[in-house]
Amino acid sequence: MPDQPASPAPGPSPQSPKKHVHIPVLLHEVLSALDLRPGLTVVDGTVGAAGHSRKIHEKIQPGGTLIGLDRDSLMLGYAAQFIDGEHVQLLQRSYSELPDVLQELSLGPVDRILVDLGLSSDQLADRERGFGIQAGGPLDLRFDTRQGVPAAEYLRTVSADDLTKMLREYGEEPLAERIAGAIVDRRKTQPVATSEDLAELVRRIKGTRGDTHPATQVFQALRIAVNREFDHLRTFLDTVLPACLAPGGLAAVITFHSLEDRLVKETFRETERWDNLTKKPLVASPAEIRLNPRSRTAKLRLARLR
Missing domain, CATH: 1.10.150.170 (Putative methyltransferase TM0872, insert domain)
Known part of the structure; x- marks a missing residue:
């Protein structure tokens, strides 16, 4: 189902979102795996309500740059409440469009890229698009x-x-x-x-x-x-990551679906291109699952570009 042309939307929605309810999954594991330090340029390709990005932004200061992408303008509105400033860019774009984004920002390859493929609790609570079975609403289900x-x-x-x-x-x-x-x-x-x-x-x-x-x-x-999610993911894994990461840069992907995880696993096993840093995916601890049941199916895989 091909996408229809979209008008440009360089930033988050002007509407003020309600108080957000999302809890980021595997936050400790992500922050540790990405080996963050001041001065890095990091892309969060699914910034959501900035649950991961808030902490990432703190750890790459001073001098670091954060680029937060999301197809959902509602989520960018949440993110803008928590991270902003001279070295933060929030854009309504798909992570599969990252090469174009970096070109538009006059940036070269970046140091870290994170993508979390889960659906946010804030999206599940949004009655405008019907993501949540319990919340109800028109059956739209589109991020953008x-x-x-x-x-x-x-x-x-x-x-x-x-x-x-x-x-x-x-x-x-x-x-x-x-x-x-x-x-x-x-x-x-x-x-x-x-x-x-x-x-x-x-x-x-x-x-x-x-x-x-x-x-x-x-x-x-x-x-x-x-949302043609697997099309976006395949493009991201096959062409975007190798083109947009600097040599030695780290890629982290959180999946919630067996087919997504299989695609990521197979990509990171391509030894001519990647050093696979997670032979088995990192998963949520029992304590995290008790706090946030949605983390039960989350899997984090990490690789370094050769």
């Missing part, structure tokens, strides 16, 4: 509403076969075919339009058991599809 099409529109046009394939690949959903068929049948009379619509449709098929909502994998798959 200037690009692509909303999830509800996608569901009105996608074929049952393509929808089944997408739910299996991106959501690892065992009942993908039944759910896809139900969505296609429903749109003959009343298409799925809200998060509540989709959550209830899936609940009727799967029932309710355990602590996880039965529609979680379906929402994950749809979000990945409408």
Whole structure:
């Protein structure tokens, strides 16, 4: 699903976001792995509410530069509340566009790059785009509403076969075919339009058991599809990281999805280009998982560019 052209948006949204609720995952592990010191230039490719970047910015002063990117203007608004100044750049861009960003800023290769591929708790609480199953709202699911099409529109046009394939690949959903068929049948009379619509449709098929909502994998798959997340990640791993890191520079990637982790693992095993610093990914401690259950599936991988 190709992105539609977007008008330039050099900075965060002018709207004042509400108080943020997100807790950064693996914060101690990230700060330790990145080996931060004053004067470094660091890119946070998914700056979010600056949970990682606030601490990164502190550790690279004096003289360090922080570049924070995010496709979501709401998250940039949060970030701007916590980090600003002469040596901070916050831009509404994808991490896959980093080569263009560095060129526009007249910067060469950087010292560190961090990407956290998780969905923020603040996004889950936003009723405007329907990320959160419990929060509800219009079924949009786009990070950048200037690009692509909303999830509800996608569901009105996608074929049952393509929808089944997408739910299996991106959501690892065992009942993908039944759910896809139900969505296609429903749109003959009343298409799925809200998060509540989709959550209830899936609940009727799967029932309710355990602590996880039965529609979680379906929402994950749809979000990945409408934002073309794997396309961005593949571009980032294949071309952006090698082009934008200085020799000896460190790349850190946090994943929450098995396919994402596999892509990162395979990339960092390319020994002609990378020194793989995490044979096994770093994961959250039991204490962190108790404090922040969303960290349970987080995996951090680190590599140094040769």
